[in-house]
Amino acid sequence: MTTLVFVHGWSVTDTSTYGTLPAQLQQQSAHQGLNLRLVDICLSQYVSFDDAVTMADLVRAFDHALADLQLGDEGFACITHSTGGPLVRQWLRARRGQPTTYRALRLTHLVMLAPANFGSALAQLGKGALGKLKAWWNGIEPGQRILDWLELGSAESLALNLDHIHGDDPAEQDHYQFVLTGDRPDRTFYDHINSYTGETGSDGVVRMASANLNARHAVLTHAGTVAGIDTLQMNVTRAPRTAFRLISGASHSGAAHGIMAHGATETIDCILRCLAVRDTAGYRLLCQAFDRDNALRDRDRVELETVGPFEPRVHIHDPRSQLIMRLTDETGEVLADSRVLLRAGLPPNPDWMPQGFMLDRQANRRAKHVISLFLNHSLLAGSERIADPRQGRRTLRAAMASHSPYSLCVQPAILNGLVHHTIASSHQDDDLLDVLGPHETTVLDIVMPRKVREGVFRLTRDLSPQDFSHPEPGKDIV
Known part of the structure; x- marks a missing residue:
């Protein structure tokens, strides 16, 4: 029973x-x-x-x-x-x-x-x-x-x-x-x-x-800086x-x-x-x-x-992937105004992403830095020819090759200032396709390094009055 x-x-x-x-x-x-x-x-x-x-x-x-x-x-x-x-x-x-x-x-x-x-x-x-x-x-x-x-x-x-x-x-x-x-x-x-x-x-x-x-849960964190661009390396955990x-x-x-x-x-x-x-x-x-x-x-x-x-309306039920992205810096501050570009190929190029791969984009109303992307996994991974079931020799969609590897580039809203962030790209050895599964969701946390300049806090031995309402930014604190 x-x-x-x-x-x-x-x-x-x-x-x-x-x-x-x-x-x-x-x-x-x-x-x-x-x-x-x-x-x-x-x-x-x-x-x-x-x-x-x-x-x-x-x-x-x-x-x-x-x-x-x-x-x-x-x-x-x-x-x-x-x-x-x-x-x-x-x-x-x-x-x-x-x-x-x-x-x-x-x-x-x-x-x-x-x-x-x-x-x-x-x-x-x-x-x-x-x-x-x-x-x-x-x-x-x-x-x-x-x-x-x-x-x-x-x-x-x-x-x-x-x-x-x-x-x-x-x-x-x-x-x-x-x-x-x-x-x-x-x-x-x-x-x-x-x-x-x-x-x-x-x-x-x-x-x-x-x-x-x-x-899956994928986390991109700072791995180094080359020519002023931060590199983000990926760590992945599967359920x-x-x-x-x-x-x-x-x-x-x-x-x-x-x-x-x-x-x-x-x-x-x-x-x-x-x-x-x-x-x-x-x-x-x-x-x-x-x-x-x-x-x-x-x-x-x-x-x-x-x-x-x-004529009947044709729907091709390709497997889809859902990517939920959260963009913050290493202190937990949300970066709602930054841009995230998906790129394909080598050298990476956003214009090389497969046509029609992006099906939907929705921001959470209570957390604007959380974006859910709905992606056509078949177009990203490459798809064989789709034949018309009414006439096998007729092609509904031609075979498509994958444009991998896929990477991303983060363009922060504030690139200069006492506190700022710099442009960052995912590591060249990390392919986003590896963390996207058909009919599956991946939570992607992008954690940007937070740059704080020397001008935020200085000490002086000069006891005379000094105006520091317009501080010199100085170098990034390492």
Whole structure:
């Protein structure tokens, strides 16, 4: 017998959001030997649409609600959708950091459906006029504090994910995490005012790279100065491996194509495969099996969208990468007005970057120095010819070679003054492509050296009055 807790996403106001998924899991689980009974399935009803509620509030309330289940030593499993994924992960982190405050309950399996682990590009829209209008129409608030968490590059989401990247492997502690996410938007839900709802590389709400926990943290720090230009060298940490599976043809939500309703066959099969894992070896094997499934999906990447009486609209589902950049100096001061140029080839040239590689750029509203870039990984890595599925000899896109190595150059806003920064470039031996993975997110911290000149503080033996309102800058302090 397994206790199974379902946790929904942001702005949900009715448990009908789970559809028939719980009942179908109950019916089909017998084939996997899990023997789930309806009394063992719990549906969450948490409030995310109140502007006063924070993620920390939800974590506390979730912990309190679990007490009602009277769970034994066997623990429980959890299936989440969208914001529910990071919510439960925040609970796990809080429980680890404050063991005397939160209950020592054993969560064996965390199966996340379309989780907004690194946030959603739509979160900014939710806080805008359209989101507020929709919330007003439905008689609810937009859930401002939860949307702040969900913004790409928010301090809260990055803290959670960096803790995961640098933390221990959950699978080694008999806790197994899984990410299942749709691979395309539901075109019938496309909002012509907001193109994010039809963004290729997402399920219409959450990017595949944002869902995936197989992430990296790269840090560029000062390695030397040559001819007045600072060199930044890269150090990279990769997260513990997490099982990740793309659900073909599924979108974020909706009765027809939503991941909790989409044919349900593939989603349910994958969930049951996840719940059947009993040890670390079995978890590793499932990770490998999911990787093979994803590789097959990525080879069949052409979608033909019906457009009334006209020619079908072509969508090429290239694997995408998400790069979240934070630019500070070595004292932690943010450098919001600096420019970061991506460059290709040798010698490095920004004009040699592949055409169409940059798909989106979004700055976090509360932290302007945090920029999220959405990149076409296939164009950066090189792509084979894409044939037209309707006529194999016809080419939709010709083969493209990679333009690597890729580097970056930072151009600070203040190059002179008592306190300033100088132009900096990544080290010639570091290729940015090496830290970008298909369907993955990389957090890139660029840490610039801070230059302080001698004129900031001087001592004099001359006791006569002296005006130093216009100090001579002098040399940089070494």
